[in-house]
Amino acid sequence: MRHRPRNAASALVFSAVLTAAALLSQQPAAAQANSNDDVLVQMKQAFQRGDKGRLAALLPQARGHALEPWAAYWELKARLQEAAPNEVQDFFARYPGTYQEDRLRNDWLLLLGQRRDWDGFSSALDGFRMGDDPQVRCYAILVEALQSGNTTQAQAHEVRRNWFAQKEADDGCLTAADRLVAARLLSPNDAWKKARLAMEANRPQAARGAVTIAAPDALPLFEELNASAAKFLAGRAFVAAKSRKELVVLALVKIAMADPEQAATQLDSKWGPMLSAEERNWLWGTIGRQAASKLSPLAGSYFANVTKNGDLSDDMLGWRVRAALRTGQWKEVAPAINAMSETAQLEPTWVYWKARALGVAGGDDRRAQARELYQSIAGTRGFYEMLALEELGQRTVVPTRPAPLTPEEKNAARSNIALNRALYAIAIGLRSEGTREWNYATNLHDKGGMDDRALLAAADFACQREVWDRCINTSERTKGTIDVEQRFPMPFHDTVLRKSQDIGLDPAYVYGLIRQESRFIMDARSGVGASGLMQVMPATARWTARKIGLAGFTPGQINDHETNITIGTNYLKLALDDFDGSMALAAAAYNAGPGRPRSWRNGPVMEAAIWAENVPFNETRDYVKKVLANTTNYAALISGRPQSLKERLGRVGPRDAAEPEPNKDLP
Numbered sequence: 001m002r003h004r005p006r007n008a009a010s011a012l013v014f015s016a017v018l019t020a021a022a023l024l025s026q027q028p029a030a031a032q033a034n035s036n037d038d039v040l041v042q043m044k045q046a047f048q049r050g051d052k053g054r055l056a057a058l059l060p061q062a063r064g065h066a067l068e069p070w071a072a073y074w075e076l077k078a079r080l081q082e083a084a085p086n087e088v089q090d091f092f093a094r095y096p097g098t099y100q101e102d103r104l105r106n107d108w109l110l111l112l113g114q115r116r117d118w119d120g121f122s123s124a125l126d127g128f129r130m131g132d133d134p135q136v137r138c139y140a141i142l143v144e145a146l147q148s149g150n151t152t153q154a155q156a157h158e159v160r161r162n163w164f165a166q167k168e169a170d171d172g173c174l175t176a177a178d179r180l181v182a183a184r185l186l187s188p189n190d191a192w193k194k195a196r197l198a199m200e201a202n203r204p205q206a207a208r209g210a211v212t213i214a215a216p217d218a219l220p221l222f223e224e225l226n227a228s229a230a231k232f233l234a235g236r237a238f239v240a241a242k243s244r245k246e247l248v249v250l251a252l253v254k255i256a257m258a259d260p261e262q263a264a265t266q267l268d269s270k271w272g273p274m275l276s277a278e279e280r281n282w283l284w285g286t287i288g289r290q291a292a293s294k295l296s297p298l299a300g301s302y303f304a305n306v307t308k309n310g311d312l313s314d315d316m317l318g319w320r321v322r323a324a325l326r327t328g329q330w331k332e333v334a335p336a337i338n339a340m341s342e343t344a345q346l347e348p349t350w351v352y353w354k355a356r357a358l359g360v361a362g363g364d365d366r367r368a369q370a371r372e373l374y375q376s377i378a379g380t381r382g383f384y385e386m387l388a389l390e391e392l393g394q395r396t397v398v399p400t401r402p403a404p405l406t407p408e409e410k411n412a413a414r415s416n417i418a419l420n421r422a423l424y425a426i427a428i429g430l431r432s433e434g435t436r437e438w439n440y441a442t443n444l445h446d447k448g449g450m451d452d453r454a455l456l457a458a459a460d461f462a463c464q465r466e467v468w469d470r471c472i473n474t475s476e477r478t479k480g481t482i483d484v485e486q487r488f489p490m491p492f493h494d495t496v497l498r499k500s501q502d503i504g505l506d507p508a509y510v511y512g513l514i515r516q517e518s519r520f521i522m523d524a525r526s527g528v529g530a531s532g533l534m535q536v537m538p539a540t541a542r543w544t545a546r547k548i549g550l551a552g553f554t555p556g557q558i559n560d561h562e563t564n565i566t567i568g569t570n571y572l573k574l575a576l577d578d579f580d581g582s583m584a585l586a587a588a589a590y591n592a593g594p595g596r597p598r599s600w601r602n603g604p605v606m607e608a609a610i611w612a613e614n615v616p617f618n619e620t621r622d623y624v625k626k627v628l629a630n631t632t633n634y635a636a637l638i639s640g641r642p643q644s645l646k647e648r649l650g651r652v653g654p655r656d657a658a659e660p661e662p663n664k665d666l667p
Contacts (some may be wrong), residue, residue: 003259005311039066043602044430047074049244070433079109085120099418099440105169113139118146130232130444134162142176145183156185164197169206173539178213188214192246192322199253200286205511207250218244229254233266249279253286256591261289264302278311285316293616295603299323303332309339318344321353321451325610326603331474333357336392348377348384349613366467380482383625386645387609395642396632400667402481407459413457416441423465431521438462438470443477452478459486466491469519488633492518492533492561499569505576508585510569512631513590516623522561531558534568540667544571578662580655584608594666598655605653612649 009572039061046054052153055075061070076083076091088108095101105128112121113135123144138159145151159180163173177194182188191214198207204226204617222245225232229251238571248271255262264287272280284305292299303320306312312320317336324332333565337350342352353374358366371392378388380396389396413419419439425434442458443449450458455478462470463486490496490511500507517535518524530537534542536553545553548570559564577587581599588597600615612628615621628648635643655662 011043016023021540033390034066036061040071041429043071043074043250043431047078048307050078056273056613067421067428067430067433069095069098070425071428073100073104077104080104080111085194085626097444098221099437102128102440102444103436104132106130106136108382109133109136109139110172110490113175117144119140120475122147128585129447130276130440135170138162138173138176141173142179144180144317151180151183153185156180159185160190167201167203167206169203169209173336174209174213177210181213190247195246196253196282196286198234199250200257209280211250214246218247221247221275222250225251226256227446245274245279248273249283252283256283256290260287260296260302261298262305263287264298269579279308281306281308281311282399285299285312285320288323289316289319292326292614294321295600295614297327297603302327309311309336312339314340314344318350322614324615325353327607328604330357330360334361347381348388351377352384352388353386353613380484380633380636381608383629383645386629390644395644396636397408397642398636398640399482399483400486402452402456402483405453405460407477409457409503410451410460412454413461416458417578418445419458419461426467426470435470442474449477452480455575456483456486459483463489469521472515472519484637488630488637489520490527490634490637495562495565496569499565503570503573505569505573506631506635508635509627509631511564511570511634511638512627512629513572513587514568515634516626523559532564532568533561534572536564536567536571537667540571541567543665543667544574547574565619574666576662580659582608582626582652583631584612584624584650584652587624588612588615588620591623592617594662596620601652602654605651608652609646610651611652 010503020135039058043055043058043062046058052075055078057070059075062068065071074096076087080088088104091099091104109121109124109128110133112118118267121139122663125136125140125143131137140157141155143152143154150439151469159176161172163177166173171544177186177191181191191210195207195214197211198210200203207217207226208222211218221232221236224236225247232251233248233255252263252267252271256267257435263283267280267283267287275283284302288299288302288306291302294593300323301320301324306320309317309320309374317340320336321333324330324336334354337354337357339347339349345354351373355370358370358373374388374391377385378394379385380389380399395569418437420437421435422441425431425437427434442455459471459475462468462474468489468491471486475483488511496510496514497507499505500510506539514520514533517530518533520533522533524533524535525531526535536558538558538587541555541558542553544550544567548566550566553563560643572586575589576583576586578590581600585597585601596617601611612624613620630646632645632648634642
């Protein structure tokens with residue numbers, strides 16, 4: 001090889017994958033060793049550019065390489081539109097059972113569906129193992145309906161669910177929905193509801209597709225309202241309302257997404273009487289959700305106009321709960337959760353808050369029901385599971401480790417061709433490809449995925465190779481057991497503890513944040529330019545280096561783990577001090593910048609758990625909860641003593657005016 005593996009771990013992966021690849025291709029391992037990793041990297045780059053000629057020229061050089069299936073996939077995928085069916089079948093035959101075969105089968109099925117080649121689709125579907133593409137599933141239901149002449153209500157429900165969930169105007173579920181509406185298995189009202197959801201998500205193309213199904217004659221008016229909802233309501237809406245009042249609903253939805261107060265004024269004073277109760281409820285739910293996501297005190301009053309919670313979406317109901325928690329309106333919490341879909345009601349978030357609401361309501365029966373709810377989720381797997389555990393009078397402790405893996409179990413993971421190929425791809429810089437193949441091997445190749453023992457063995461394989469993100473994520477998939485050392489590893493142990501303790505920072509908090517930020521990937525780089533273990537932005541790194549007197553700092557040092565931890569821990573400590581020691585606020589600042597949580601903390605004083613659940617950004621809300629849960633687990637590991645998440649959370653409220661001004665230049 002032109003480029004030798006960069007470290008011992010890579011060398012081990014390389015050695016293992018040569019053996020695996022030789023078994024796959026029936027070529028001598030020596031042939032694989034002569035392969036050139038650069039060819040694969042160049043082919044990935046050519047694939048990203050859509051350079052079909054370059055891919056075709058490089059493919060012969062990739063033959064016999066351990067990652068040959070990727071090279072062949074990129075080359076054929078780039079020209080799949082023009083490829084002959086026999087070329088696709090040859091690919092399936094050459095790489096049977098691989099992720100690449102199933103990935104291309106997924107791509108081919110989507111193309112056959114778009115072409116309405118139903119016979120070809122049925123033939124290709126038989127070997128499809130992944131089964132996680134909603135569009136393919138919608139096409140499959142459509143094909144079953146065409147072949148059998150009927151569709152079940154369960155199939156119609158599945159199409160509706162997938163269609164409502166899709167963001168873009170993808171062909172599969174749109175086509176299936178069109179056929180099902182024509183067959184009266186879905187109603188035009190379903191199509192109008194899809195249009196509402198698409199308008200809420202700012203996806204006018206998807207909304208246009210739904211309107212085309214519901215009322216194609218209404219498309220010109222839809223185009224007018226999409227161009228300017230305010231102008232439409234001021235002019236043509238009265239005419240439209242006589243026959244297509246659904247268009248008025250879409251216009252008000254569009255206004256509500258940008259200005260909920262303006263939409264509330266219009267609905268209350270002008271349009272409400274023209275609409276049905278269900279349409280009014282949906283609009284008040286939309287307005288309430290938007291106000292709640294802006295932490296507006298008006299959110300509760302908007303939700304109060306809803307006469308039937310069942311008319312709202314799960315997302316609206318979730319924000320109704322959050323707004324009620326924020327203002328202490330506990331009596332509104334359980335009814336809103338009870339109106340959610342069965343799937344949503346089982347989420348630990350809503351199980352926990354429903355139990356809390358029942359406890360506040362009081363009475364022996366309600367308290368008993370609350371206890372049952374806590375018991376159903378209590379554990380150490382996540383934020384609300386830990387809080388439920390504390391409601392039952394217990395604290396987070398290190399779970400008992402499972403029985404040690406046997407040599408046979410370890411060998412099964414180490415001889416798995418797909419896992420080896422995934423680790424090798426990661427080792428040469430093809431992290432996205434390696435991650436996808438690893439996830440497929442552990443979760444999708446066989447129906448139901450690997451069992452717990454196989455997952456633990458696969459995670460151990462990744463841990464031993466120091467591929468920490470696959471180690472953690474694979475171990476997290478176990479259902480009946482927890483290996484805490486796999487889930488919460490502590491790379492760079494001495495450096496993290498020393499740097500944290502030197503500045504009075506809890507090392508468990510640092511580990512909790514790194515685990516969420518980078519999964520301990522040294523060369524991790526975010527889409528906005530954050531780098532390294534602690535995902536530090538270049539400007540933040542320069543500011544922090546100046547602040548702490550780190551002489552001679554240059555941006556290129558940020559990927560050195562010692563420097564990255566020095567910069568990251570010091571910035572985290574400055575943020576923590578800036579937010580009065582609140583771990584929740586400082587974590588939000590680390591993720592979203594300090595300006596936003598400074599604004600989000602204004603309002604009533606509340607439990608930090610309620611505050612965190614009301615964080616307006618989905619990503620930051622999830623981030624804060626995961627960092628605090630991680631921190632609690634790491635504290636139990638490091639200290640060997642039971643730990644309280646609640647104590648770490650504390651309470652959140654406006655800054656005390658008597659306290660020093662915050663560090664206003666904190667980036």
